[in-house]
Amino acid sequence: MSTIIDHSGIKKMVMLPVLLIAFSVVGQDAARYIDSITQRLDDRQKLEMLNEHTVEVRARNFALGSALADEALRLARKMKDEKLLALPILNKGTIYYLTGNLDSAQILWEDAMARFLANNDSVNWAHACLNMGRIYKAQADYDKSISYNQTALKVALEHHDTLATLRCLEGIATSYHKMGRYQEAYSYYKQTMEMNPNDKYTDIALGTLMNMGALCDDLDKIDEALERYTRALRIADSLQLPMRSATVLRNMGVIFIQTGENHKALNCLFKSLYIRDSLGLKREYASTLNIIGKVYELEGNLQRANEMYIESLRISEAYDDKDRIAVGLRLIGENLLLSNDFASAEAYARKSLEIAQRASLLLHTKENYKLLTLIFAASHQLDSAKEYIDRYAELKEQMTIEFDDETPTDLSEVSRDAPDGSAGLFQNTPSNGMTWLFSLIIITGLVVFIFVLMALLTCRRQQRKKFYRKIQ
CATH class of the missing domain: 1.25.40.10 (Tetratricopeptide repeat domain)
Known part of the structure; x- marks a missing residue:
């Protein structure tokens, strides 16, 4: 590499x-730093200071943040007060999360949640719920992520905790975004921005x-x-x-x-x-490899592109990252299509589609429908091409949104159960007659589309292709 x-x-x-x-x-002497912030304090004050500084430095300096969290845990155990262990455990879990160790982070955050609940500490319990939402989002379990964020949001609103409310709104928005439910994503992003004027x-x-x-x-x-x-x-x-x-x-x-x-x-x-x-950051490293591979592909270097995709897929599979596995398989399929290896391209596309559908990843599902349409069209399997172009068109229509900037947002609605999106996504569904007409147009145009596609595939290596799908 x-x-x-x-x-x-x-x-x-x-x-x-x-x-x-x-x-x-490397140069930070953790022991000296800890001494400098805890000298002349009693144990309880030291613990409060350690917890506070862990939060302040962890995103900038993983090593120092981890040392502070470890010292806080050691001190809390020394004080033999079970109630004091919850917050250091939560903070240590965050260190694991930031460094990509999701399994350890989840174990510690679940432990912290149970302790906060036993302590009747609803505020920090909500923070732990928020963190669990991040775990499930990273695992592509977006429904569960939204559920945890909404639970945390109710508590944040009850305690008028603006910062926690903003984090919950953003967490819900990003999960909807990853699911391809843009209407809900836009609504929650908008509320987040309105609650944070002037980037306070x-x-x-x-x-x-x-x-x-x-x-x-x-x-x-x-x-x-x-x-x-x-x-x-x-x-x-x-x-x-x-x-x-x-x-x-x-x-x-x-x-x-x-x-x-x-x-x-x-x-x-x-x-x-x-x-x-x-x-x-191996997961994110793999994501970047995919995009670099796409650039090589656009420049006609298909072999180099495929090397990037395969290495990225290897890393994603090691972490069982469903989202990125689906992306990697699809990208390899696209690369094989450009090489006219239709059978292998179809196999990779179907594997990607299976993972995307199982994880309810609408955007990846849509992209695989499009890829399978191209594969079947290029291999002259017109009935199959028609089937998947219909699926693609239907799903794309479902994901189409219209933004109404004049519609006011209402935070009182935020704490309720997540909407299923049916009202917003399907309110403009055409009538049966219009659907039939649309299908007729598709069928008629497909013949022309096939001939154009053959010419396109011949010269595609020399052409620039718009890469409009951001790889997460």
């Missing part, structure tokens, strides 16, 4: 900030800008997406949050692919890749 990281000009551009981050981690809560503003940028990308609002990402990158850099900077750089790389600026795309993507490799 060193040949990837040592991309011309990229490594030098990111070496300085990464070295500064590494120096901060900077970290929340950063997350919202990043996520709204992703939503604009999915809706092909390229200029708006790039503007939000640029703002987000400034905030991430100013807060010295390398993980967030890497994510924004990755997403900006995708935008530049769409605009045909592959040089700028690779610049951003290799910066992101190098930071993620330095931080040991």
